[in-house]
Amino acid sequence: MFDKIKEKLDQLAKESAERISQFDDKVAEKTDWRPLKRGGKNFGSHSLKEINPNRVEFKSSPGSFLFSSIFMVAGAFLAYSGISGLSVPLTQLFESNEWLPVLAGVVFFLIGSIFFKKSVRPIVFDKTDGMYWKGKKAPQVDSSVSNTKKDAVRLSQVHALQIISESVSSSNSRSYRSYELNLILKDASRLNVIDHGKAVKVREDADKLSAFLGVPVWDLSR
Structure with a gap:
């Protein structure tokens, strides 16, 4: 098995060298x-x-802006939904599991912001x-x-x-x-x-x- 893999890798290396x-x-x-x-x-x-x-x-391209915008909009929506749906005060947020959607939203928004910064x-x-x-x-x-x-x-x-x-x-x-x-x-x-x-x-x-x-x-x- 290993001999066949080595033979295949050697063949690929040879073909690559010939193309170069x-x-x-x-x-x-x-x-x-x-x-x-x-x-x-x-x-x-x-x-x-x-x-x-x-x-x-x-x-x-417009596709790059759309790609980053999807992350930013989704993140903002998740964060807003998480905060508006809280059943505990913000001061007690991390004492419950209700911070997870908010954190996910923030992470998505930050990823989208990084993509957007690179795209522009x-x-x-x-x-x-x-x-x-x-x-x-x-x-x-x-x-x-x-x-x-x-x-x-x-x-x-x-x-x-x-x-x-x-x-x-x-x-x-x-x-x-x-x-x-x-x-x-x-x-x-x-x-x-x-x-x-x-x-x-x-x-x-x-x-x-x-x-x-x-x-x-x-x-x-x-």
């Missing part, structure tokens, strides 16, 4: 081709928009600043210290775009494929840009971004 070799690039050989960001949405969460000739941004955060590629970053303000990256931060990098460090996919299991036991678009830097490290469930849209936006940055797309998601 098509890019004919030493950086590709050093790059990790496993998912960088586990999980992912099963809808198109972002779309690439041209702001001006020197700037493009990934903007959140622009993902920016700006040639004027020479930077990629996530957020409303361009970060300060001191070239004498480092060219990268967690969600920011100088465009001069971007070597290629990577598209990979993974199978994600949902809570109802159904699975779907999620597609990552990552930046591959000159040192073969990676930064995740977006991750959602629409393969056609990811590839279309990757091609646009490739033309904007002047770097290739390395796609192993097919």
Whole structure:
């Protein structure tokens, strides 16, 4: 049994190496081709928009706003229902089990708020600043210290775009494929840009971004 598993893993590794070799690039050989960001949405969460000739941004789709809004509305409703239905004073709330619906509502609302904050955060590629970053303000990256931060990098460090996919299991036991678009830097490290469930849209936006940055797309998601 273990021999068969090992044989299968070796075969998959060999096939992956052969596919990576098509890019004919030493950086590709050093790059990790496993998912960088586990999980992912099963809808198109972002779309690439041209702001001006020197700037493009990934903007959140209406589906992202709806996704976060559902959590926030459900949380607010649970919390309100829990508080309005209390049979004990608020000062005695934690002495009974009636705090559980209120807590659940607060947790749902906070999760929705986090999703909403992330969904409204622009993902920016700006040639004027020479930077990629996530957020409303361009970060300060001191070239004498480092060219990268967690969600920011100088465009001069971007070597290629990577598209990979993974199978994600949902809570109802159904699975779907999620597609990552990552930046591959000159040192073969990676930064995740977006991750959602629409393969056609990811590839279309990757091609646009490739033309904007002047770097290739390395796609192993097919």
